[in-house]
Amino acid sequence: MKTHKMNWINGIIICLFALSNLAFMNGKPADQNLESTFKRIVLKYKSNPAAAKALWNEIVSNYSGKDRHYHNMEHLQNFYNQLKKCKDLTTDDDLLIIAMVYHDVIYNSVDHKDEERSADMAVERLKSIGYPEEQIAKCKALILATKTHALSTDTDTNYFNDADMTILGLDRNTYETYVKNVRLExxxxxxxxxxRKKVLQYFLGMERIFKTDFFYKIYEKSARENIAAEISTLP
Structure with missing residues (x-):
C-alpha cells in the first residue's frame, strides 16, 4: 500500500512537471498577465528585477491618476488582450507591448502633446535598459501613430492602432461606459x-475605421453603429 501511494504521488508530481514545461515552451509562460509580460521583456535587456519592478510601478502610478477615468489600467488591459488576439499576425510582439504600455503614460497634458510626451518618456526609459536603438525608434513611431490612427504602410502599426481602437466596437453597454468615462476626463x-462630435465624424468619414482585415471583420460594423448612436445624442 505504501509503495502504491508513493507511485501515485510521484505520478502527480510528474504530471505537474510536464504541465509546467508545456507552460514554458519556447521560454514563454503560456498565459502571462500584463505585468509579468512587461517585466519579462525588460529583463531581456536589463537583468535587474528591481529595475523592472520600478518601471512597472511607475506605469501603474501614471495610469492610476485620479483623473484617469478611461485612459487607465483597464484600457491598457483591453489593449493588451486585443494584441494577444493578433499576436501570430504581427512581427514583433514585444515591441508592440512596450509601445502599448507607454502610449498613454502621459495624458491630458497642459500643452495637449500627450503622444509626444509619452513617446519621449518611452524613449528615455527604454534607453535606460539598453533596448536596441532601432526598436526604440519604432516604439516612438508606434506611439505617435495613435494621434491619427491613419492607415500605415507598416502592418504592425495598423494592428497596433486597431487594437487601441477596439473599444469603439465593443458591446453597446461597454461603449456607453467608455463614453461616460471620456466625458469625465x-x-x-x-x-x-x-x-467630440468632430472626432466621431472624422472616424465615420474614414473608408475603414479598422485598417486590418482581422479587426475589421470583428469590430467595424458595431463601431459604426456605436459612433452613430453617440453622435445622435450630441448637440
Missing amino acids: YGDTPQFSAG
Whole structure:
C-alpha cells in the first residue's frame, strides 16, 4: 500500500512537471498577465528585477491618476488582450507591448502633446535598459501613430492602432461606459461636445475605421453603429 501511494504521488508530481514545461515552451509562460509580460521583456535587456519592478510601478502610478477615468489600467488591459488576439499576425510582439504600455503614460497634458510626451518618456526609459536603438525608434513611431490612427504602410502599426481602437466596437453597454468615462476626463473642457462630435465624424468619414482585415471583420460594423448612436445624442 505504501509503495502504491508513493507511485501515485510521484505520478502527480510528474504530471505537474510536464504541465509546467508545456507552460514554458519556447521560454514563454503560456498565459502571462500584463505585468509579468512587461517585466519579462525588460529583463531581456536589463537583468535587474528591481529595475523592472520600478518601471512597472511607475506605469501603474501614471495610469492610476485620479483623473484617469478611461485612459487607465483597464484600457491598457483591453489593449493588451486585443494584441494577444493578433499576436501570430504581427512581427514583433514585444515591441508592440512596450509601445502599448507607454502610449498613454502621459495624458491630458497642459500643452495637449500627450503622444509626444509619452513617446519621449518611452524613449528615455527604454534607453535606460539598453533596448536596441532601432526598436526604440519604432516604439516612438508606434506611439505617435495613435494621434491619427491613419492607415500605415507598416502592418504592425495598423494592428497596433486597431487594437487601441477596439473599444469603439465593443458591446453597446461597454461603449456607453467608455463614453461616460471620456466625458469625465474632459467634461470641464470648453466645447467638449462639439469637439467630440468632430472626432466621431472624422472616424465615420474614414473608408475603414479598422485598417486590418482581422479587426475589421470583428469590430467595424458595431463601431459604426456605436459612433452613430453617440453622435445622435450630441448637440
